[in-house]
Amino acid sequence: NAGVTQTPKFQVLKTGQSMTLQCAQDMNHNSMYWYRQDPGMGLRLIYYSASEGTTDKGEVPNGYNVSRLNKREFSLRLESAAPSQTSVYFCASSRQGSVEQPQHFGDGTRLSIL
Amino acid sequence: AQSVTQLDSHVSVSEGTPVLLRCNYSSSYSPSLFWYVQHPNKGLQLLLKYTSAATLVKGINGFEAEFKKSETSFHLTKPSAHMSDAAEYFCVVSPHAGNMLTFGGGTRLMVKP
Numbered sequence A: 001n002a003g004v005t006q007t008p009k010f011q012v013l014k015t016g017q018s019m020t021l022q023c024a025q026d027m028n029h030n031s032m033y034w035y036r037q038d039p040g041m042g043l044r045l046i047y048y049s050a051s052e053g054t055t056d057k058g059e060v061p062n063g064y065n066v067s068r069l070n071k072r073e074f075s076l077r078l079e080s081a082a083p084s085q086t087s088v089y090f091c092a093s094s095r096q097g098s099v100e101q102p103q104h105f106g107d108g109t110r111l112s113i114l
Numbered sequence B: 001a002q003s004v005t006q007l008d009s010h011v012s013v014s015e016g017t018p019v020l021l022r023c024n025y026s027s028s029y030s031p032s033l034f035w036y037v038q039h040p041n042k043g044l045q046l047l048l049k050y051t052s053a054a055t056l057v058k059g060i061n062g063f064e065a066e067f068k069k070s071e072t073s074f075h076l077t078k079p080s081a082h083m084s085d086a087a088e089y090f091c092v093v094s095p096h097a098g099n100m101l102t103f104g105g106g107t108r109l110m111v112k113p
Helices: none
Strands: A004-007 A010-013 A019-025 A031-037 A043-049 A065-068 A074-078 A087-094 A109-113 B002-006 B010-014 B019-021 B023-027 B031-038 B044-050 B056-058 B064-068 B073-078 B087-095 B107-112
Touching (some): A019 A031, A019 A109, A031 A074, B002 B087, B019 B107, B031 B064, B044 B073
Antiparallel strands (some): A087 A109, B019 B073, B064 B073, B087 B107
């Protein structure tokens, strides 16, 4: 009963390095999301994919790219990491892009940029 | 535009006493509202949601919330706190027909024995 699986769980990078965060869901959901969580700010949407083959920017997309590899997988890439991208990153999925369908979250990736 | 304000960043209660976590929202649309809970080092779990049906919404683990349009509030309550309720709670708003969630800053609930 995996749900949403994120890898890695922890990562430390140096400024300027690149990194891809992986996310996979086994619930046959159509929509997937990437958020970042910073203290006192709740979660902010970086990118989302309403369905396989589509991606759209969220509230804070700068410095990130995404790939919806297939229905199960949605990856987030930092091309040139910056200290401001130190955060906890959450992937989520939902059956459809509708509030009637709740989002299911992974356990997060804790990323530190030195 | 929409926004969410959680009025307390930290709330401390004793085990067995009531819990009140406060949330106010603003939305240009008829909103859907949610409460999520996050336990340490875990992802978020949906507690309950309001999507324009009954204004008093019951969720998991004995939590409930009441949608008050006149006060633009969606406060979360529980009659009797349990140690396992210690976590961070997020109030979330979304346009009723959309899928973009806007999160509040979170309220950390501490439960004292």
